[in-house]
Amino acid sequence: MLDYQTLLEKTCQHVEPLSHQGEVATYIPALAEQKKGQFAIALQTTDGKVYSAGEVSNKFTVQSVSKALTLTMALQRYGDDLWQRVGKEPSGTAFNSLTQLEFEQGKPRNPFINAGAIVTADALYSRLSAPIHAVLEKFRAQSGNSNVVINRTVANSEYQHRYRNAAMAYLMKSFGNFDNDVEKVLWSYFNYCAIEVNVVELAKTFSYLSNKGVCLQSGEQVLSAKQTKQLNSLLFTSGLYDAAGDFAYRVGMPGKSGVSGTIIAVLPGQFTAAVWSPGLDSYGNSVAGIAALEYLAEHINH
Numbered sequence: 001m002l003d004y005q006t007l008l009e010k011t012c013q014h015v016e017p018l019s020h021q022g023e024v025a026t027y028i029p030a031l032a033e034q035k036k037g038q039f040a041i042a043l044q045t046t047d048g049k050v051y052s053a054g055e056v057s058n059k060f061t062v063q064s065v066s067k068a069l070t071l072t073m074a075l076q077r078y079g080d081d082l083w084q085r086v087g088k089e090p091s092g093t094a095f096n097s098l099t100q101l102e103f104e105q106g107k108p109r110n111p112f113i114n115a116g117a118i119v120t121a122d123a124l125y126s127r128l129s130a131p132i133h134a135v136l137e138k139f140r141a142q143s144g145n146s147n148v149v150i151n152r153t154v155a156n157s158e159y160q161h162r163y164r165n166a167a168m169a170y171l172m173k174s175f176g177n178f179d180n181d182v183e184k185v186l187w188s189y190f191n192y193c194a195i196e197v198n199v200v201e202l203a204k205t206f207s208y209l210s211n212k213g214v215c216l217q218s219g220e221q222v223l224s225a226k227q228t229k230q231l232n233s234l235l236f237t238s239g240l241y242d243a244a245g246d247f248a249y250r251v252g253m254p255g256k257s258g259v260s261g262t263i264i265a266v267l268p269g270q271f272t273a274a275v276w277s278p279g280l281d282s283y284g285n286s287v288a289g290i291a292a293l294e295y296l297a298e299h300i301n302h
């Protein structure tokens, strides 16, 4: 049997030099305070066991990884109707591109670029009476930690510097693909991004993606097995910004990254992994995080 604990410890040693590389995100001032040289990894296997190594208790905001959970919650409520408002194709452009959105008349390419996640947040806003609370509670239930909170400093900082995301949302509104008050939806979106966890909590939150849609903490059938496979396919083609192809080639697993330097990766039927290391490459993905998942994939003979 594979010794995951030893493998994660070796992964930490392997990527330590890389954790000093890259640049931390600075476009959100509160994120610029993160220090490079930190690394943590965790995984939860489908039999419920948890393994972790590195700076496991350090907290970080989930950023774009929240997009996988808000998409899940929107699919629970709208099913395939959601795809009338957002596409399923890789974008081939930066995660915050405005030109593509203009060209394609306000329908974002996929739910993992910012415009796609903001329109998904708008859809959720229509169906939830307290959307921020509902998404936070989902993180709490699925991570198994009822004390997960939102980092208000990061949420406020993102809202204050929302110009580009606001431009995308207003552009979608001008095309008729936005139902609610733009500012209120943006505030909810930034709060989702500012939910704060450690790697163990994050791996557990997404356990349903490797477990045919059933969360290992809450026991809930979060998505059907078919929807889970569909969501994993979208993560595989579009989850790593404009570097999804490179990640698929190097790691071979569905994944989702965030600008705080975190990435989740899913090996269906086996485990959900989460890594965190704040130094980012030019695509906005964690340098050590990708290298760690590549090392992990190599050593499980996947």
Ligand code: GLU
Binding pocket: 062, 063, 064, 065, 095, 114, 158, 165, 190, 193, 257, 258, 259, 260, 284
């Ligand atoms: N909150 C960030 C933004 O909207 C998320 C970006 C990311 O992690 O890709 O700009």
